Amino acid sequence: MAMLPEAVMVALDVMLAVLLLVMALACLVDRCLWRACRNFVCFAVLMALTWWQLGSPLLAVVEAVLGAMLTGLSLFFALGIDAHHRLPRRDTLPGSPPSGLKSWLLPLAWLVMATTASLLLLVDDAGTSFSEALMVLDLPTIVGLVIIGLGLWAFTRHRHLLRRLLAFNVLGSGVFLVLAGVTGPRIEAQALILAGLIVALLGSLLGASLIRRLFLLDGRLALGSGPGGAE
């Protein structure tokens, strides 16, 4: 890949970024759980590619194995592959209030906050002006920030547990991207991301089994006291 010309590289980067965003979006907004999970696996694969692209083969492998494969498996496990205890394939729960634009307020505010911090950080680092810094902000960071925003929105908006688990995973990936973006290739960053990936996997595993057993016990799909998890 190193032999590819610069422009191609940039194009590839941009394409990867766009794909990541699209997949994240697809994973988060789709009410069809099966598709959402499938989209998440795709998203994770794309993340692995991104790590590769960013020059962290170790992370790429780990992401592929832990993120794409194992997390994906646990998601499908939660969804229920066997015919006996399948979750409904479609999320029919209404979203948490507030809906519409208002539901974006907080994620956007977070986005602004995180972006400002990242920007300032780079400004401080490079001694450049603010507008230049905007240019300096590399792609992974931008993508990561956007994904964080999406993930946060989804996490607060959705009530279906599986979708919230998905949102968490996407959100996590966004955080990892920002982490990698703002720190550069540092061993500490890698270690943090690695730890984060493992945590995310374990969390997903736990979450998946919890979702499954909750559903098995009394058909609950969301965190509420009412039947089926209704509030």
Place this chain on the structure above:
Amino acid sequence: MSNLLFPSVIIVAMLWPFGLAMRVPVRGWLSSSGRSRVWLDGWWCTAPLPALALLLPWSEPSLTLSWWLLGGVWSLDDPRRSLLALTVLLWGLAGLYARGYLASEQHRQEAGDDNAARRLQRFALFWPLCLAGNLLLIVAEDIASFYLGFSTMTFAAYALVVHAGTRDAQTGGLAYLVMAVLGEGMILAGLLWAAGSAETTMLDELREGLVEAEQGVWMAALLWLGFGVKAGVVGLHVWLPLAHPVAPTPASAVLSGVMIKAGLLGWLMTLPLGHADPGEAFVMLGRVMSVAGLAAAFGAAVYGACQSHPKAVLAYSSVSQMGMLTALVAMGLIVPEQWPALLAAVVLFACHHGLTKGTLFLGVGISEHPPRMPSWLLWALLLLPGLSLSGVLGSGLASKWGYKTVLYDADHKDLVLWLSLAAVGTTLLMARALWCQWRAARQASHDDPVALTGAMPVAWLGTLLAAASLPWWLPMGRPDWPPLGELVGLWWPAALGVVLAVSIGLMARQHLHEVIKKLPPGDLWWPLMRGYQAVAGRVARGVSRLGASVAAVVRRLQALERWLVDGLGVLARGEQWLGRHGAVLMMASALLLAIIMLVAP
């Protein structure tokens, strides 16, 4: 050796009646069923006897008890020895009389009446206890012992007053107790105030301190009124005519003969009588006292003459006599230089009145159940103390002459005149009392012919004798007898009194009857009681309203609390909301924290 003798004698004299009193519950406790037990036995009668030894002329009659209460000093001087003699004699003889008087109760006890048994026990217990208090207050030189003796006597006497347990006895007891407690309160206030100002616990220093204290006259006034309850100062006398008729006759005798003298002794011990320079205020107090005394002397005579119960008449006579004594004591403040002479006259008067009145009271019982003796002799003997009290003969004559000479010396002839006029009232009262006795006896002889023998007449005759012979044995010193020429001046009030009595008796018999109905014994007590009930009712309502309003406030607070607690349901809903929005809240708090930290200086 002799410096141990007096202490042991005085301690035995004090403890002996106390021990006899304590013997009663112990005996009762040791065997619960003893119907034939005689509570008022020979031992019981000996209660005052050891105190007789105190009358001997001791060289240094004083005892200091440093561990006792606030530090005790007991001693005797001539006036107190005289009063002690009166006390011992009258208590002893009245005790003897009581054995006979309560024989019927003894019979009832033996017949199986538990209540009679208990009444007897109570009497047997409180009689010597009362005596012990009386003895103690006479010998006490320190305030605490004096107050102890005084209150022991006062409260133990309550048991004697309510002995019969009848409705009237309850009323009499109530009047007695209420007034006694009021008196105790005033005495306590006066004693504390005076003792605090003089920084002492001794009575003699307290007397000195009164004169020196800035507000000494008020302290003295408190003490005068406080002891005045006992001594029957006008207005505070209401318990006397209520308690005397209902108490057993021997108890009435000691109440009227001895216990009211305790009030007098209280004055003698606490007021700065005969102090060289008591100050204008004390002279003023003396004037008030003498006016009050004379008012009592006349008022009681008039009111008492309208009574129908002989003991009530005698009680009013006591009020009247004590009024005269009050006026005499007041002279100690007005003309202090004459006090030593006056003191002798006062003590003589007090002892004379004590014994004579005791005789009269005991005589009431005698006339109700006449002993086997000729009727003329009996009535002559009953008449004698009356004449003595009127100042016609015997100790009455001597004491009248005693104060008259002193007052002439002090140039207070007006007071002599007033006192003589009061003696007219006394005569009137005596006539009335004898008349009532006569009528009662006539009635009684129809339905209760049982004649008395034994202890009662003996005791009565004993007191009569003691009263008659008083001038010759009083430790205070022999009084002078009036020269024959003065006798007219001394007898005219009695003569006037007899004339008045006879004429009233003959002329206004019918009217008297109606008047008597309107004037119950206890005079002021009844309006006071009504007033008190009105006030007390209001106060009680006020207090209960106070309690109710406090409770209402508490209830309102509780309601508020319940309302708040119910309102906490909102919290539970809030908690659910928080539970749903954890993630949002986390984001919001991060934002807020960041903003605060960035904006804050």
Place this chain on the structure above:
Amino acid sequence: MNDLAALGDEALKLTPSLWAAVWLVLGGPLLLGLVALYWPPRRMLTVVAAYLPVMAATGWLIVTVAASGPRHASLALGELTLTWYLDGLATLLMLLTQTVLLASAVFAVGYCRAAELPSRPAAWLWPLLGGLSSGLTLIWIAADLLSLYVGLELMGLCAVALMLLPGEADALAAGMRYLLYALVGSLAWLLGVSLLLGAWGRLDLAGLAAVAEPGTVTTIAVALLSAGLLLKASIFPLHAWLAPVHGAAWIPVSAVHAALVIKASFVILLKLWLLLVPGQVVAAWGLGGLGSLAVLWGGLLAWRASGLKALVAYSTVGQLGYLMLAFPLLIGTSDAVATLAWRGTWLHLAGHALAKAAMFMAVGSLVLATGRSKLSELAGTSRRLPLPLLTFGLAAVTLMGLPPSAGFTAKWLLLQAAMQGQQWIWILVLVLGTMLTAAYLFRMFRHSFDEQAPPLTYRRLPPGMDLVPLLLALAALALGLVADLPLNFLSAQGASS
């Protein structure tokens, strides 16, 4: 006082034997737990005996640190260097952790038997408790953000996994909520860490404290970190997950959770603030305000609570509020005030840990023995179950802050700090909190002393289940009277800075 700032070069390194001790404390419980997974202990004494080496190692560490000052340790994993730091605070917290864990483990033996828990999940209790212990220990000794992260996550995941064990829907739902919040909290933490790492290029606390300037980036990073930690520490208004978790978990788990797990996040939060933003007075007051609200909110909810465990759980929410008062009292105040507050905070933390564990266990015994879980159903229990009630009472003394107890001494110190610092509002909070605490705790006695209730049937429990919490509660009381010793240990370390 702020000893982390003293993470200097003067600190001694760990000797190999000390390393061994550290590893023993760190890994021993986990190892024991794994063993117990296959051979679950049947007797309480077995647990005590097996745990002895860990306790001994902890004790030895304390003695060493007390004798020769704090120790510095770095662990190189390839190019990566982890920094650990053992001072008085860390070792004391280790001791506290091990004590509470040992107590709950011992209690758990009886609990498993008495509650007739299914053997499979019950066996899993042990390794997960071990994991909790390791995570906690790591948090106490960690001196860099990565170690802290690992410790935090280890602890958090184990705690969530423990929620799976009861297998009831309520427990699962509570666990699920807990999991989601814990994970999101971690991400907030991670984001904050990444900003710090990006800005200052290092993760060790001492280094960060030295180089980090309180600029915008640091501020935003701290805000993010704090939000995550507040959520994990269940500080008002982010506490709502706590009560269901406590209500549904097994008693020994609840005990450890309330006593230690949520405190870990608080400890990290406090350390970070003191190191990174020591000048943010207004924000510190904001945190104090949150704490005050927590005190009131928790107290009021506990007052209303009808279930025993809910009462104790809300009480935890309230008590954590007191801890938050440390921020305004420590940040921007004079040294004297800060010293008082510092001591008061730690004392309160320790006292609350011991007492709350004891209280949970007592409540567990009561619930197990009577089969009832509501306050009003406990009428008349005082006659039959005096010991659990006594334990509850002793623990309540500490929670109410009545003497003689660690809670009292801590409250004394906090009050003194607030008065000396003239921060009157916190006095009001402390007073109101105490009254509320008393109000809700005495409800328990009001019911249990009722002699006119129909008698309940009781189940006999092993005596150890009464004894262990009693000892914990007594320890909380005694700590109040001998607080000088451990607190001096704390400040002696501080003085060396």
Place this chain on the structure above:
Amino acid sequence: MSGAVFPIATLASSLLVAALIFLLPERAWWARTSLNLGASLIKLGLVGWMVWGLHRGLDYAVEFPVVAGVSFVLRADALGIMFAGLSSLLWLFTTLYAIGYLEDSPNRKRFFGFFSLCVASTLGISLAGNLFTFLIFYEMLTLSTYPLVVHRGTPKALAAGAVYLRYTLSGGLALLLGVVALHVIAGDIHFGEREVLADLGAEWHPLLVSIFVLMILGLGVKTALVPLHGWLPKAMVAPAPVSALLHAVAVVKAGAFGIVRLVYDVYGIELSYQLGLMHGLVAIAAVTIIYGSLRALAQQELKARLAFSTVSQVSYIVLGVGLFGPLATVAALSHLLHQGLMKVTLFFCAGNYAEELGIHRIDELDGAGWRMPLTSFAFTVGALGMIGLPPTVGFISKWYLGVGSIEAGMPWLLAVLVTSSLLNAAYFLPILHRLWFRVGPAHGYGDWPDERRLGRMETSGWLLWPTLATAAFSLLAGLLASMPFSPLEWAARVASQEYVL
């Protein structure tokens, strides 16, 4: 060395007993009883030994730091040992009484355990050497009395317990705030270090006044000063020995003792007087004395009347404290003991009537004197003492109070004292009248409400002898008031120390 042992041993004697009793099974009557009695005798001995030691000029103290700047101090000074003597003496009697009273009733283990704790707290209060230590035991007392108050477990008892807690815990908080504030201003003040606050400049005085008010609020709750007295009449639902303990030695006395300590040993009389605090105390005490008596007058239940009487009587102590002068101090200190003796007697008697005859209301007492003469004798002694008649101890207190108020230049207080005496007479004399002079069931009219034959004598010996003993003490302490080691004499000794320094 031995100086430290005695206070600790005294305290431990009841703490250990409490622990042991909790460990003993409910049915271990003999063990529990002998433990109780043994420990109370030992403690009485220890306190007696310390009294003797203090007389010889020895010092008994132990001190260790709790946190930096705050120490736990136990010290037996003359004032403390006075209160300790009272509580250990009355503990003995109350224990004896309680053993008899609770015969065959449930929960005796709990009762005696907390009973011992309660006494331990009282002793701690008396031996405390600084405000911090005082506060510790003061709150411990609150906690250990609660189970005793609600012992019966009836709704009424539980409600009373709730009220009790509300009052006392709030009071404890006020006290805590005051103590902490003093600590912030002046550091750890040991009792007796009066110069510490006195040496503070005048600019501190407003603050000192407000702290004093705060602390009096806190202490006033237990002392039952109006309007903080609401708990006391309610708490009388407790079993009689508890009421006796609460009213005579433990709770109300702890408050009063605290006020004594605060005024004499922390602020110092001079400073308190300078700050004008004493006048406030006198006013509150005067109001409380009259108010309590008035309310007592309206009560128809024996224990309720006694309870309001306590409200009134305990304020005598406060009144004595508030008056500037050694005599008033003697009054306050001696009344601390005297009131305890008298009130314990009265409550014992009330308990005896309730246990033996089922009498709770005053109008049921007609003729009871003949059925239970010894109890009624004891009651009479107590009642006369309350009225302030010699030779009971009540007279001694009243005497010194009266003389003290003259010394302090407030003769108007005599009116308060005399009014109180009259009111006392008004509500006690009718009872005595009923006991001795009315005819009732003892005379064959009607029945007692619930008669039980508890013993060969008029009632069980366990109930009777302690009653008689305390009655005898209240008589003897009055009769022999000027003897060495009498309460009065010891109070005078303490007072002379307060005023010499």
